[in-house]
Amino acid sequence: MSEEQNTRKNKCKRVALVLALLVLSALLTYAVDLLLRPKYMGEVTEGALTAEYYQAKGRHQVLFVGDCEVYENFSTVQLWREFGINSFIRGGAQQLVWQSYYLLEDALRYETPDVVVFNVLSLMYNEPQNEAYNRMALDGMRWNSSKWNAIKASMCEDENMIDYIFPILRYHSRWNELTSEDFKYWFTKDTVSFNGYYLRTEIMPAGEMPPARPLADPKFGDYAMAYLDLMTELCQEKGIKLVLIKSPSLYPHWYEEWDEQMVEYAKAHDLLYINMLNIAESEIGIDYNVDTYDAGLHMNVTGAEKCASFLGKILVEKYGITSARGDKKLEAYWAEVEKRYDEAKNA
Amino acid sequence: MLFTSYQFIGFVILLVALYYVLPKKAKWPLLLLGSYVFYFFAGWKFLFYIAGVTVITYVAALLISRNKNRADARFAELKALEKSGEGAPEECGKEARKRYKESQKKKRRRIMGVGITIALLILAVVKYTNFTIHNINGLLSAFGSSQRIGFLTIALPMGISFYTFQAVSYVIDVYRERHEAQKNFFKYALFVGFFPQLVQGPISRYGDLAKELFTPHPFNGRVLERGLERVIWGYFKKVVIADRILTAVNTMIDTPENYKGVYVFLVMMFYALELYADFTGGIDITIGIAEMLGIPMKENFERPFFSKNIAEYWRRWHITMGTWFTDYIFYPISVSGPMLKLGKWSRKHLGEKVGKRIPVYLASFIVWFTTGIWHGASWNFIVWGLGNFVVIMISQELEPLYRRFHKRFHTDGSTTYKTFQVGRTVLLMSALRLFDCYRDVPLTFKMFGTMFTTWNWKSFGNGTLLELGLVRSDYVILGLGTILLIVVSMIGRSGSVRDKMEKKIPFAGRWAIFYVLTLVIIVFGAYGLGYDAAQFIYNQF
Numbered sequence: 064m065s066e067e068q069n070t071r072k073n074k075c076k077r078v079a080l081v082l083a084l085l086v087l088s089a090l091l092t093y094a095v096d097l098l099l100r101p102k103y104m105g106e107v108t109e110g111a112l113t114a115e116y117y118q119a120k121g122r123h124q125v126l127f128v129g130d131c132e133v134y135e136n137f138s139t140v141q142l143w144r145e146f147g148i149n150s151f152i153r154g155g156a157q158q159l160v161w162q163s164y165y166l167l168e169d170a171l172r173y174e175t176p177d178v179v180v181f182n183v184l185s186l187m188y189n190e191p192q193n194e195a196y197n198r199m200a201l202d203g204m205r206w207n208s209s210k211w212n213a214i215k216a217s218m219c220e221d222e223n224m225i226d227y228i229f230p231i232l233r234y235h236s237r238w239n240e241l242t243s244e245d246f247k248y249w250f251t252k253d254t255v256s257f258n259g260y261y262l263r264t265e266i267m268p269a270g271e272m273p274p275a276r277p278l279a280d281p282k283f284g285d286y287a288m289a290y291l292d293l294m295t296e297l298c299q300e301k302g303i304k305l306v307l308i309k310s311p312s313l314y315p316h317w318y319e320e321w322d323e324q325m326v327e328y329a330k331a332h333d334l335l336y337i338n339m340l341n342i343a344e345s346e347i348g349i350d351y352n353v354d355t356y357d358a359g360l361h362m363n364v365t366g367a368e369k370c371a372s373f374l375g376k377i378l379v380e381k382y383g384i385t386s387a388r389g390d391k392k393l394e395a396y397w398a399e400v401e402k403r404y405d406e407a408k409n410a
Numbered sequence: 411m412l413f414t415s416y417q418f419i420g421f422v423i424l425l426v427a428l429y430y431v432l433p434k435k436a437k438w439p440l441l442l443l444g445s446y447v448f449y450f451f452a453g454w455k456f457l458f459y460i461a462g463v464t465v466i467t468y469v470a471a472l473l474i475s476r477n478k479n480r481a482d483a484r485f486a487e488l489k490a491l492e493k494s495g496e497g498a499p500e501e502c503g504k505e506a507r508k509r510y511k512e513s514q515k516k517k518r519r520r521i522m523g524v525g526i527t528i529a530l531l532i533l534a535v536v537k538y539t540n541f542t543i544h545n546i547n548g549l550l551s552a553f554g555s556s557q558r559i560g561f562l563t564i565a566l567p568m569g570i571s572f573y574t575f576q577a578v579s580y581v582i583d584v585y586r587e588r589h590e591a592q593k594n595f596f597k598y599a600l601f602v603g604f605f606p607q608l609v610q611g612p613i614s615r616y617g618d619l620a621k622e623l624f625t626p627h628p629f630n631g632r633v634l635e636r637g638l639e640r641v642i643w644g645y646f647k648k649v650v651i652a653d654r655i656l657t658a659v660n661t662m663i664d665t666p667e668n669y670k671g672v673y674v675f676l677v678m679m680f681y682a683l684e685l686y687a688d689f690t691g692g693i694d695i696t697i698g699i700a701e702m703l704g705i706p707m708k709e710n711f712e713r714p715f716f717s718k719n720i721a722e723y724w725r726r727w728h729i730t731m732g733t734w735f736t737d738y739i740f741y742p743i744s745v746s747g748p749m750l751k752l753g754k755w756s757r758k759h760l761g762e763k764v765g766k767r768i769p770v771y772l773a774s775f776i777v778w779f780t781t782g783i784w785h786g787a788s789w790n791f792i793v794w795g796l797g798n799f800v801v802i803m804i805s806q807e808l809e810p811l812y813r814r815f816h817k818r819f820h821t822d823g824s825t826t827y828k829t830f831q832v833g834r835t836v837l838l839m840s841a842l843r844l845f846d847c848y849r850d851v852p853l854t855f856k857m858f859g860t861m862f863t864t865w866n867w868k869s870f871g872n873g874t875l876l877e878l879g880l881v882r883s884d885y886v887i888l889g890l891g892t893i894l895l896i897v898v899s900m901i902g903r904s905g906s907v908r909d910k911m912e913k914k915i916p917f918a919g920r921w922a923i924f925y926v927l928t929l930v931i932i933v934f935g936a937y938g939l940g941y942d943a944a945q946f947i948y949n950q951f
Contacts, residue, residue, distance in 0.1 A: 077917075084921045095929065098674070194939065221939060225416045232416075235933045239883040 102248040108255040109134075113166070113203030115256050116153055118300075120396040122174045124384050125150035127259065128163040128294075129182030132310035135361040136182075137256035140404045141371035144396050146379055147386025150257030155200035157192060160185045160250060161290045162200045164297070169204060171301060178304045178382050181294060182376070183325055183336075189235035189284025191219045203229065206404040216290075235407070257404050262364050264353065264408060269351035269359030272314045281320035289383065297330050304382050307336040308388035311343035313351070313359035313368065335381065346375040364408055411451040413609060413695055414937060415650060422450065426702050426764075434626035440625065442596055445605035447570070452608075454569035461538070463529050463570075464602045467577040468595055470525025471584040474518045475591035480529050481514035488717040500788035522585040526578045533574045534562050569608035571784055575734055577602050578615045582738055587644035589617050597624055610689065610732040612710040617709065627704025635920075636908055639701030642924050642931070642950070643898075644694025649935035651891045652688035653681050656936075657879035663847045666857055674857045681847055682840035683892060686715065689728070689851030713899045715839075720801050723839055731784075735777050743773040775799055790854065794845035802840060854878070 077155060104409060116351050125148055127133045134154030142148040152164040191197065196216045204210040214227050220362035226233040237245075255261075298305040307329055309317055317340055329336035343349040351359055353367030362370060378384045387393055425444045432440055488507050502504055543559045550557055557799035565668045574891035579600070584591045592598040601620050606612075626635075662669040664676050668676070694712045697928070700707045724732050743749055749769045750760065757765030758800055783797020816822035841858065850856040869875070901907050911920055 080918065084918060084925075091925075092929065092932075095933065099933070226938065231932060232938060235935065235938065239881065241901050322431050333563075341467060 065379060067198070070158035070327055072343055072371070075172040092231065095233075096229070098241070098245055098249050099234040100202070100230050101198075101234065101237070102244055102252065104248050104253060104255065105242075105244050107199075109261065111255045112155055113153070113200060113201075114252075114258060114306060115254055115259065116170065117149060117173075117205060118254065119132040119258055121149050121170050121387065121390065121393040123170075123176050123258075124148050124150045124387060125178045125180060126167065126170055127154060127180045127182070127376060128158075128167050129154050129180075129310075130158045130163075130185050131156055131261075131361060132184050132312050133182045134256070134259055134261045135208055135263065136310045136312065136367050136370050137374065138258060138262075138364065138367040138371040139260045139306075140397075140401055142375050143399070145372055146275050146375040146384070147155060147388040148384055149387045149393060149397075152272065152358065154182075154381075155196070157183060157188075157196040158200050158226060159188050159192065159217060160287045160294075161216040162197075162213055163214070164290045164294045164374065165209045167294060168297060169207065169209040169213075171172065171297070172209070175301055177379055177384055179294075179298055180306045180308055181291075182310050183291075183307050183321075184309065184312075185322070186283045186287045186291060187315065189287045191217050194219050196224055197222070198233070201227065205393065222324060254403070257400050257407075260367065262367075262407050264364050264410070265356040266353055267278040267356055267358045268353070269313055272316070272359065275292070275318065276314035276316060278320065281318065283321065283324060291328070295334070306378075307334055308339045308374070309336075309340050310362060311339045311347060311366075313340075323353060335377075337374075337377070339373070339401070349361040411448060413692060414653070417451070420472040422699055422702075426699075429627075429703055430629040437626040438624045439602065442600040445603040445865050448605040449603060451607060453565065454564075456570075459532060459570055460573055460598075460603055460867045461565040463532060463574055463577050464530050464595075464599045466593070467525055467581050468598045469568070470589040472593070474581070474584050477514060477518050477521065478587065478604055480512065485511060497846040510909065514925075518585055521904075522581055525581050529574050529577055529581075533570055536566055536570060537782070538787045539564060541696075551576075551816065553632060554664050569610070570614055573602050573608060575613050576607075576615075576861045579613070579734060579738060579792070583616060589620075592616070592620065601626075604700075606699040608705070609696070610692050611618070611728070612693060612696070613734050614708060614730065619705075621703045621770075625704075630704065633704050634702050634946070635702070636912075637698045639908055639920070639924055640694050640698030640701060642699055642927050644691045645931050645935075646695075646891075646927055647687040647691030647694065649691075649931050649937055650682050651895070652691060653936040654880070654884055655684045655687075655888055659684055659847070661878045666848060668851060670857065670860035671866040672869055673866075674861045676855075677847055678837075681843055682715075682836065685843065685846070685893070687891075691817070711901060714737060715836055716832055716903070717803055717835045717900065718828065719835060720798060720838060721805065723835050724798070724802075731781075735781055737838060738775045739780055740773050743776055744769060749773065771803060774803070778802075790845040793851050793854075796840055797842045798844065801842070868943050888924070 077093075099108060101107075107132075125142070127137060127150065131154065132261050134152045137152060139150045139152060142150050151170075153163070153170060155166075158166075163181060163185065164236070170176075171319065191216070197214075199218065201210065201217060203214055204213065214224060218224070223232075295305055297303075307325060309322070317338075322338055325338070328334070339347060349362070349366055349369055354362055354369060356363035411421065421444075429437055429439055447456065449460060460879070485507055488497070488502040488510065491502040492499070492507075493799065494503075540561045543561055547558050551560075580598075583589060595621070600623055601614075601616055604614075604619070604623060612781070651769070658678060659680050662673050662680075692710050697707045697709070708730055710725040710731075712728050712729065716722050717723035717726055749772070752772070753769040755765075755770035759765070760768065777797040778799035779792060780795075784793040785791040785795070821827040844850070844854050844858055866942055875885070880888075898907055901910065911923070913922070
């Protein structure tokens with residue numbers, strides 16, 4: 064073998080070695096990254112909700128988007144049981160309107176639901192709020208332009224896009240907080256929600272709420288409203304009915320001025336707006352002594368079932384949503400969800 | 411763009427990649443462009459300062475060089491004229507030529523003087539104006555006047571002390587005929603503004619750096635690897651050690667009334683570690699980046715905390731600054747006319763023994779005063795500089811006493827005594843560095859005094875250490891990190907650690923070591939949310 068051939072061979076060997084070492088290093092780093100990421104499997108499970116959407120089966124006839132007032136207040140299982148509606152809640156803790164928009168945009172890559180239900184409380188926020196909530200809402204999204212834009216729209220002042228691309232850069236300091244949970248759920252996770260519904264069984268009667276503070280500016284912010292417009296346009300474009308709701312939570316305070324704006328908006332865009340707070344007791348049958356688990360802020364499972372029953376009837380009657388029963392695969396899927404649901408409910 | 415920011419890391423990766431991809435001719439212009447982009451991110455207004463200093467010193471050096479060339483040509487002409495017998499002796503004779511040479515040298519000295527005065531004036535205005543106003547206001551107050559001068563809003567441009575010194579040394583070296591002036595303005599601008607050294611040095615000399623800067627270095631995997639290794643080691647020191655311990659130091663110095671006695675000792679030791687890890691880490695990153703581009707730079711440290719005395723410490727700490735002060739302040743002052751006269755006078759009136767020391771000590775005093783004020787516009791730094799001067803002077807004066815002691819007890823050269831010397835240097839230097847920490851000189855002395863008057867040593871055991879912003883695991887990391895620093899330093903006593911690794915450990919092994927170190931930086935580094943991105947300490951100087 065000539066010297067030149069030898070040199071070339073050595074060079075090839077070296078390049079192969081570097082490539083192999085690079086791959087190995089990347090894999091090891093990824094493993095460490097997974098270990099350090101929060102698992103959201105213990106007390107705070109809300110951060111696991113976003114990713115669970117990708118595991119759900121079948122086309123969802125109804126898709127909910129919004130904050131805790133949707134993922135805690137509407138039982139998707141009740142919708143299935145009572146009406147045969149296959150629904151999913153893409154909700155997260157303090158999920159801001161632009162996050163709801165991009166989560167909807169992301170979902171529409173995979174399916175086209177008949178109805179999208181958006182809870183309007185998050186319109187009260189006109190700018191990014193909290194990094195921890197951002198991470199809970201966005202970390203579980205699959206990478207695509209929707210996630211990129213959602214991050215861009217949501218980042219607080221001290222956040223960096225690169226921390227989302229390489230989560231280890233954000234969560235590295237968790238090394239001294241690691242628990243057995245982190246090792247248990249290192250590579251696989253449990254399913255914590257029921258098609259996005261976060262079940263709570265405790266009962267805490269509603270107490271006295273803090274008085275409503277006067278609003279400096281009763282108008283919703285332009286940034287938030289712009290995303291509501293985008294959501295409306297997106298639904299129109301895809302032929303999806305958009306329903307705006309205000310969930311029957313007693314706090315944060317829902318102002319009359321906000322309600323009027325929603326009524327006007329719905330009228331202007333030919334949308335259905337339901338203020339469920341005003342009719343919670345009279346029409347939905349909510350008993351704030353037994354149907355809430357945290358003194359009126361969110362519904363427990365009985366409250367969530369009542370809300371689902373109420374809304375399901377409207378969806379069937381007004382939008383003609385029909386039962387999806389009959390699809391064996393879907394029924395099998397829901398049977399498993401119902402089993403978990405009943406176990407959690409009766410635990 | 412902080413060295414520890416993601417933007418900087420991305421910037422360096424892009425620049426290094428482009429450097430090796432671009433054709434030879436485009437390599438040094440790319441470095442110039444990159445350097446100015448880097449500087450732009452520090453604040454676009456600061457570009458005017460660096461550009462100003464560059465233009466002034468470029469023109470000054472060029473004029474000096476041209477004058478020298480013209481003078482040499484004329485001198486040769488005169489000599490030839492004399493030889494041919496065509497010229498009159500008063501015009502081209504030896505005396506006339508000497509006069510001509512002297513006059514031209516004076517002219518060049520004037521140009522040099524003007525050039526470096528303007529450059530230093532820019533530095534003085536931005537760095538010392540408010541300090542001067544502060545002192546004038548203090549004097550006005552002391553004399554009972556209610557009048558006060560308002561402070562100016564001037565931001566200190568990044569690295570101005572470093573690039574100004576570099577530019578000044580270039581002009582002086584051209585004057586001293588160490589090298590020719592660079593005719594290409596943009597090449598000279600690259601020498602002044604080469605981005606890795608803008609943050610905290612080293613203070614490079616044109617003769618050492620220029621050729622390597624302008625040479626188009628071809629891609630070399632080994633060179634890249636070695637540079638990268640050094641960068642990783644630098645980040646380890648900066649992000650894992652310095653930025654972690656910073657929290658505890660700041661907690662203790664921000665509320666000194668709560669942290670007296672043993673805490674002052676802790677500040678001493680913690681700050682010494684922080685400064686060492688921060689500054690040497692930053693220099694490792696700087697030299698490493700340059701190495702990745704194939705450009706070797708002067709070393710700035712040589713295990714300073716293994717020094718046996720402060721004079722040796724200063725020969726091993728911030729070496730390029732020390733040699734700068736020696737070459738451009740100490741020697742010129744020592745051999746200046748007034749100083750020679752003073753030496754003569756003092757030897758005559760105070761005796762040979764004492765008299766010969768007067769000019770040396772006076773020159774040292776000036777050097778240490780300048781070193782102090784160069785580090786920062788405050789009395790803290792001036793007193794710190796003069797503190798170094800006093801310790802070095804005392805140490806020199808005690809030299810005969812030491813010699814007698816060693817002769818009597820045979821201690822010189824023993825390991826125990828060497829260890830004592832190293833420990834003494836560490837303690838002395840750390841104590842002097844307290845002037846960096848506390849807000850003013852009286853407070854520094856007061857806090858230093860509490861070490862001997864407030865006996866709260868029990869704090870070490872009662873959990874108070876965990877209230878300094880660090881948890882137990884932080885101390886474990888700091889402890890392990892410090893042990894690693896010491897071990898690497900000790901291995902480095904007999905030659906470059908990287909050279910040794912290259913000889914003994916195969917490529918895959920070295921990769922594994924530096925991969926683990928990188929992972930340690932990523933996981934255990936004090937960066938990101940919850941940590942304050944800390945600028946390098948020497949960047950403020």
